[in-house]
Amino acid sequence: MSVIVKESPIDEKEMIAEAEKALADISRIRESVGRVIFGQESVVERTLVALLAGGHALLVGVPGLAKTKLVETLGTVLGLDSSRIQFTPDLMPSDILGSEVMEQDETGKRSFRFISGPIFTQLLMADEINRASPRTQSALLQAMQEYHVTVAGRRYDLPSPFHVLATQNPLEQEGTYPLPEAQLDRFLMQVDILYPDLEAERRILLETTGVDEAKAANAVQPERLREIQTLIRRMPVPESVVEAILDLVRAARPGQGNEETDRHVAWGPGPRASQALMLCTRARALYDGRLAPSVDDVRALAEPVLQHRMALTFAARAEGMGVRDVVASLVKGI
Numbered sequence: 001m002s003v004i005v006k007e008s009p010i011d012e013k014e015m016i017a018e019a020e021k022a023l024a025d026i027s028r029i030r031e032s033v034g035r036v037i038f039g040q041e042s043v044v045e046r047t048l049v050a051l052l053a054g055g056h057a058l059l060v061g062v063p064g065l066a067k068t069k070l071v072e073t074l075g076t077v078l079g080l081d082s083s084r085i086q087f088t089p090d091l092m093p094s095d096i097l098g099s100e101v102m103e104q105d106e107t108g109k110r111s112f113r114f115i116s117g118p119i120f121t122q123l124l125m126a127d128e129i130n131r132a133s134p135r136t137q138s139a140l141l142q143a144m145q146e147y148h149v150t151v152a153g154r155r156y157d158l159p160s161p162f163h164v165l166a167t168q169n170p171l172e173q174e175g176t177y178p179l180p181e182a183q184l185d186r187f188l189m190q191v192d193i194l195y196p197d198l199e200a201e202r203r204i205l206l207e208t209t210g211v212d213e214a215k216a217a218n219a220v221q222p223e224r225l226r227e228i229q230t231l232i233r234r235m236p237v238p239e240s241v242v243e244a245i246l247d248l249v250r251a252a253r254p255g256q257g258n259e260e261t262d263r264h265v266a267w268g269p270g271p272r273a274s275q276a277l278m279l280c281t282r283a284r285a286l287y288d289g290r291l292a293p294s295v296d297d298v299r300a301l302a303e304p305v306l307q308h309r310m311a312l313t314f315a316a317r318a319e320g321m322g323v324r325d326v327v328a329s330l331v332k333g334i
Helices: 012-034 041-052 067-077 093-097 134-146 181-186 198-208 222-234 239-251 259-264 271-287 295-309 314-318 323-331
Strands: 057-060 082-086 098-104 110-116 123-127 148-151 154-157 163-168 189-192 265-267
Touching: 012 041, 012 067, 012 222, 012 271, 041 057, 041 067, 041 163, 041 189, 041 222, 041 271, 041 295, 057 067, 067 082, 067 123, 067 163, 093 098, 093 134, 098 148, 110 154, 134 148, 134 163, 134 181, 181 295, 189 295, 222 271, 239 271, 239 295, 239 323, 259 265, 259 314, 259 323, 271 295, 295 323
Parallel strands: 057 163, 057 189, 082 123, 123 163
Antiparallel strands: 098 110, 148 154
């Protein structure tokens, strides 16, 4: 089996030793998160995979499903400096990035001083991101892609690591602004949060309505998270996985020879989707204790990586089809 390595290869024993150390850290992270977030194993896995891959995630779910609690818990467990922005219709870009103020010293000399906004953090929770106008949402574009912001012509670097976890309510659409395609494309994954199963909800009732409530404990430091993210980027990727990613993403684009896609998809995912799948399959493999991803990882991550990067035609929507239906059909072909 041929293998593709993006960076210079490292010694196999060294890789195994680093992976085993990372597995122990990931195990502690999962255990600590599990003390606070009950059930929702798939949600926790996908969100952690996005962070381990060094990206951002959009959490979509109805109110009361612990989206905010999950983000707060991850900030504590990963030792990240975190902040929260409640997106509202009157929120301005300067409320996110910061602004310059004029100061006068004792000699009467005036100068501008930059006061940084809440985006200067390691884990930013963008709560109900679709409630702010596109003008305000766009304040995140440069930060999420280039990890710095520009204010009054000057560049300000963001802390490292930097991650955005945004929440969105799929039901309440009054007074909201759909996220622009460029904004959606910045998110590595869209993580759909569903209702908990019976046993998980039973545990929620018993453990969150008493006097004492479980709290998350710190498991790793930000420096260690960056080391794991670097390890993931150095993991080898089998040729079969690379081909599966290319076949899947290209088949999701109209005009590439897939009849069903041509009939149902208005526009499909760009190269960022391929990059996201490449990183996320590696991260999921390490999360599961494997040193290299498989095609099964591509199949498992196809929906969260592709669904927010595609749009259906009017005819497909009229037939009652959803993006998930198209992605599921495409997955069967790899």
